[in-house]
Amino acid sequence: MVIVGAGCAGLACARVLFEAGEQPVVLEKSRGVGGRAATRRVDGQPIDHGVIFYHGSHPDFLEALAGVDAATRLDGWPATWVGEGKPCLPRAFSPLEQRIAFTQGITAFPKFLARGLDVRLRTHVRSLVVREHDFELHIHDGETIATDALVLALPAAQMRSLIEPLPASRALDSARAVLQTLTTDPCLTLIATYPPKTPVPDWDVMYPDDSDILILASHDSRKRPEKKFHAFVLQCSARFSRLHLEDEPSSWVETVLNETGRLVGAWAQRPLLTHAHRWRFGRANAFPLSSPMLVGFAGGQTLGLAGELFNPALGVEAAYLSGKALAHRILSSREN
Ligand SMILES: Cc1cc2nc3c(=O)[nH]c(=O)nc-3n(C[C@H](O)[C@H](O)[C@H](O)COP(=O)(O)OP(=O)(O)OC[C@H]3O[C@@H](n4cnc5c(N)ncnc54)[C@H](O)[C@@H]3O)c2cc1C
Incomplete structure (x- = not known):
């Protein structure tokens, strides 16, 4: 087999x-x-740059997730979300669904x-x-x-x-x-990190309602009890991702940072570092x-x-x- x-x-x-x-x-x-x-380690700090959190209600799935070391489990993450944009799976926020992340990264489950x-x-x-x-x-x-x-x-x-x-x-x-x-639609994704003293907002996830560039910003470092820096994961819309799928990241990263700055504050335009990832086969469509x-x-x-x-x-x-x-x-x- x-x-x-x-x-x-x-x-x-x-x-x-x-x-x-x-x-x-x-x-x-x-x-x-x-x-x-997927989880990427940046200077030892885990950052989830694909799946942001697990959610579900089926007993078999929840039982499987329960097998992962309970000490690393973040029940109910994200706990705070802002924006009127459409989550890719709106069901994730229904009262029947459990939402789960892991302090050591989403790859704990696979x-x-x-x-x-x-x-x-x-x-x-x-x-x-x-x-x-x-x-x-x-x-x-x-x-x-x-x-x-x-x-x-x-x-x-x-x-x-x-x-x-x-x-x-x-x-x-x-x-x-x-x-x-x-x-499946492609999804260009950008990791952006910021110094510890940056005045970051206090939400876990944002679903922008008036952006045709970004569909989601995840405040990833809020999953990490011991963090060296703030980390955000910025996921681009299917339209923007298709447009720039074959382009060098240097041609679209600034646009994404500027858009994030417009949505959350000018500090977001000056990251410590960025990592771009191209999910060619990203989200089910x-x-x-x-x-x-x-x-x-x-x-x-x-x-x-x-x-x-x-x-x-x-x-x-x-x-x-x-x-x-x-x-x-x-x-x-x-x-x-
Ligand atoms: C940016 C992003 C964010 C997402 N966020 C969430 C979320 O928060 N919550 C949620 O529930 N879902 C989310 N999803 C959807 C979720 O990622 C998928 O539903 C799920 O991971 C699909 O799992 P899979 O096993 O079907 O496919 P995959 O995870 O794509 O696994 C397929 C595997 O096959 C391997 N492979 C491909 N071709 C070959 C080959 N020829 N030879 C050998 N290996 C091969 C690939 O490398 C990969 O490891 C997100 C998706 C994306 C892209």
Whole structure:
């Protein structure tokens, strides 16, 4: 069993299979686990530059989050938010939802899911071949890996780029048709840090209501009990991100800082340092499916598809639940 993608969907799938006695291998192109649930360390201080906080109401998701070291858990974060802008998932602020962050960074959760698993980092799956009874995966370094049970737990566009070159078949055509309907918007993101004495505001998150550049500012250092500096994470709108996706950060960083200055105060235009990040496949922009897909091939192989767009909750909760549901379907298909 090979799972491509060590985001929360792929790890949830691998975790269930592992606990059922399987030995799944997870292939991940980057240097760490978590995918868009990402934390960067700047001078030792964690900064969450993808997922800002976890939220959900499903008991399975909340139970999984409860496994992470309770001493590092920030229940109810964000506690204070300002602005009339639309959160990407407005449901996050409904009274039924729990909101959770972690003092050591949002990656605490994917790291917890990954414990004991065979995760191969820096392993980029470039292409796939369907053979008579299995799949052959081509890795960036020339290695090939064969498996008769493959899971893709990736943003839809990355799944498409692996599946589209394959020859037509009834099983693949159904997966292709579904993937055509699923899209994600890019999200340019800027980390900006400020000296400790800066007169920063006292909110956790801002959703600007009159900006077509920024959709969210997260006051990240308010998650850190011991901080060296103030840190903000500035997420750009889909429109602005699409416009500058291929540009050098130097061409758009000043615009983002100026806009932040307009919204929160001139101090924001003079950071200590900035780090730009390009989420090419950032936020879901589609009506999600109700469940993951598991397609069988004539030669007995199976291909599973999971990720945030394969569960109606969207966000990490959806990614987690889709991965878990797919693992249960794989296990029950083996029993039948
Ligand atoms: C800026 C931003 C902020 C967000 N904020 C929130 C939030 O606050 N709360 C929330 O719930 N959700 C948030 N989301 C959405 C959330 O990030 C996603 O719903 C969730 O992380 C998706 O998980 P996933 O496992 O489906 O995909 P991913 O996390 O994208 O995981 C896919 C993994 O596959 C790897 N991969 C891709 N291609 C290959 C390949 N060919 N070979 C090997 N590995 C590959 C990637 O490196 C990645 O690690 C945010 C998203 C963005 C971009």
